[in-house]
Amino acid sequence: MFSRRTFLIATGAAIGLSAGRLHAQNFPTGLVRIVVPFPPGGGTDVLGRLLSGELQLLWGQSVILDNRPGAAGLIGTRQAVAASADGHTLLMASTGAILTLAASHGAAEPYDIRRDLAPVSLVAAPPYIVVTHPSRPLHTAADIISYAKANPGKLSFGSSGVGSASHLSGALFAQMAGIDILHVPYRGTGPAVTDLLGGRIDLMFSPALTVTPHITAGTLRVIGTTGAARSVLFPDFPTVAETGLPGYASLGWFGMFAPGSTPDEVVRKVSADVGKVLLLPQSRQKLAQEGAEPEPNSPDAFAAFVNADIAKWLDLAQKAGIKLVN
Numbered sequence: 001m002f003s004r005r006t007f008l009i010a011t012g013a014a015i016g017l018s019a020g021r022l023h024a025q026n027f028p029t030g031l032v033r034i035v036v037p038f039p040p041g042g043g044t045d046v047l048g049r050l051l052s053g054e055l056q057l058l059w060g061q062s063v064i065l066d067n068r069p070g071a072a073g074l075i076g077t078r079q080a081v082a083a084s085a086d087g088h089t090l091l092m093a094s095t096g097a098i099l100t101l102a103a104s105h106g107a108a109e110p111y112d113i114r115r116d117l118a119p120v121s122l123v124a125a126p127p128y129i130v131v132t133h134p135s136r137p138l139h140t141a142a143d144i145i146s147y148a149k150a151n152p153g154k155l156s157f158g159s160s161g162v163g164s165a166s167h168l169s170g171a172l173f174a175q176m177a178g179i180d181i182l183h184v185p186y187r188g189t190g191p192a193v194t195d196l197l198g199g200r201i202d203l204m205f206s207p208a209l210t211v212t213p214h215i216t217a218g219t220l221r222v223i224g225t226t227g228a229a230r231s232v233l234f235p236d237f238p239t240v241a242e243t244g245l246p247g248y249a250s251l252g253w254f255g256m257f258a259p260g261s262t263p264d265e266v267v268r269k270v271s272a273d274v275g276k277v278l279l280l281p282q283s284r285q286k287l288a289q290e291g292a293e294p295e296p297n298s299p300d301a302f303a304a305f306v307n308a309d310i311a312k313w314l315d316l317a318q319k320a321g322i323k324l325v326n
Contacts, residue, residue, distance in 0.1 A: 208291025
């Protein structure tokens, strides 16, 4: 038999659930801001702009991109963590930004992304492409290894910041090959690519989205892709493992998040809508042009994916002595 207290609790829960569903059905009710914790021009920014344009058309509300670079993505990511949890502030992030956020908590216990953010959906998880300036005598992974061993500390690779996937992909390469390569961190992929094009650094482990136009133009040379197998989108590009470092594999990813206490109904509404726009023909075409495929998933699946990936990279950082946060 229900007591009055039990009845009131049940009624309150039902009202709260109904209110949450109504809020989700009406979402968004105004301008939506997507925080990108890196400068314009990088892979996170490119995907953020694709999603903002299509979501604006779908929602009939303004969707703007807000670039907040700095501290390897930590500045913009923390701004999103602290934002109002109503779904009108979202975060378009990558491996590195979330890894830096996780590292900022210390290593007392395994990190769970849901302590800070509500995972919305994976967007893409393309292999990186290892590229070099055409003036360098590097054509394969084996060339990189032999040159680095003959010239310790002379080779450099750029990344989008300390702890970014482009940094850790290079660190993993160096660790497995037993070589010393100078890491040069930038405040985003775009500035790193600019310096690579200018010959001021030697290599990048870069998201395909930002280097494929330069590969096509002949201003950058491909060494290989970082996947375990050849990319469907780049079947003519060998893997790093094929060209001199067997067993090497590394993927970066991009995904959408909301502030941690955003109502589940809103998170799932945004997740479903992100999935819809990613699977549009024009979105698929744009992603393919940039070297990626759409990979939307559910909030729960994305949370599990992020937690497993972060645990792997935190372990590598610890073993390699990489300080992810100041």
